[in-house]
Amino acid sequence: MLQERLKIVVIATIVTSIFSGQLLLAESPKFTKARKNMVQKQLRTRNINDEKVLNAMGKVPRHEFVSKFYSKQAYDDHPLPIGHGQTISQPYIVALMTQLLKLKPDEKVLEIGTGSGYQAAILAELTKEVYTVEIIKELKEKAEKSLKKQEYKNIKLKSADGYYGWKKYAPFDAIIVTAAPEHIPQPLIQQLKDGGRMVIPVGPQGNYQTLWLLEKKGEKLEFHNISPVMFVPLTRQ
Ligand code: SAH
Numbered sequence: 539m540l541q542e543r544l545k546i547v548v549i550a551t552i553v554t555s556i557f558s559g560q561l562l563l564a565e566s567p568k569f570t571k572a573r574k575n576m577v578q579k580q581l582r583t584r585n586i587n588d589e590k591v592l593n594a595m596g597k598v599p600r601h602e603f604v605s606k607f608y609s610k611q612a613y614d615d616h617p618l619p620i621g622h623g624q625t626i627s628q629p630y631i632v633a634l635m636t637q638l639l640k641l642k643p644d645e646k647v648l649e650i651g652t653g654s655g656y657q658a659a660i661l662a663e664l665t666k667e668v669y670t671v672e673i674i675k676e677l678k679e680k681a682e683k684s685l686k687k688q689e690y691k692n693i694k695l696k697s698a699d700g701y702y703g704w705k706k707y708a709p710f711d712a713i714i715v716t717a718a719p720e721h722i723p724q725p726l727i728q729q730l731k732d733g734g735r736m737v738i739p740v741g742p743q744g745n746y747q748t749l750w751l752l753e754k755k756g757e758k759l760e761f762h763n764i765s766p767v768m769f770v771p772l773t774r775q
Contacts, residue, residue, distance in 0.1 A: 576629050586633045641665040643664070648726075671697075671698050717771060721740065735753055
């Protein structure tokens with residue numbers, strides 16, 4: 539008798555949570571744990587020390603930005619395929635590039651290479667306005683869906699050749715390029731505010747590139763060589 543009652547209570551609870559959306563929205567504890575581990579073991583132990591960046595990395599559900607097939611590996615220390623021959627960057631590289639941008643809450647940032655939309659979500663946790671450009675239309679549409687599901691309202695996406703930036707919303711306080719050109723696109727330099735920062739991998743295809751931090755100071759550009767990196771190439775339309 540007691541068992542029967544218990545059964546009814548359990549079923550009723552499950553039904554109620556399905557209807558209230560809890561069961562559909564709650565993430566599996568294994569993802570929560572994997573994300574925590576990622577922050578502790580891959581970011582804090584390296585040179586990621588900006589608490590705001592660490593918080594964002596600890597909050598955004600990276601597994602929601604890769605296909606189900608790869609979700610178990612979403613928090614591992616390497617990049618993952620996202621289709622169309624493209625990849626979502628290794629968590630450490632996302633954190634490092636974000637930290638270098640030194641975003642303030644009221645700034646405007648441009649990303650070139652939306653890919654999965656994950657980096658855009660991290661940026662959206664840190665600043666008011668995020669603009670992101672992706673050359674492959676299908677990826678832009680998929681990213682838009684993932685970002686909508688996560689209820690981001692401060693990200694604008696468009697499908698175009700990001701070499702030209704996004705003039706309509708320029709100038710930007712910060713620009714992050716997540717595909718590697720062979721030289722720094724002039725339009726991006728023009729669309730950077732005075733005092734603005736740009737993080738960009740530059741170098742030949744299929745080999746190591748150099749990650750640069752650029753700071754615009756009046757008419758001058760300051761270059762800081764950060765590290766060797768490996769990115770997919772910035773393709774042209
Ligand atoms: N930031 C992404 C990963 C980027 S992978 C993420 O968080 O998932 C690099 C992306 O740059 C790819 O999706 C690729 O299609 C895109 N890309 C390459 N050349 C481009 C260009 N000229 N303009 C805009 N996007 C480009």
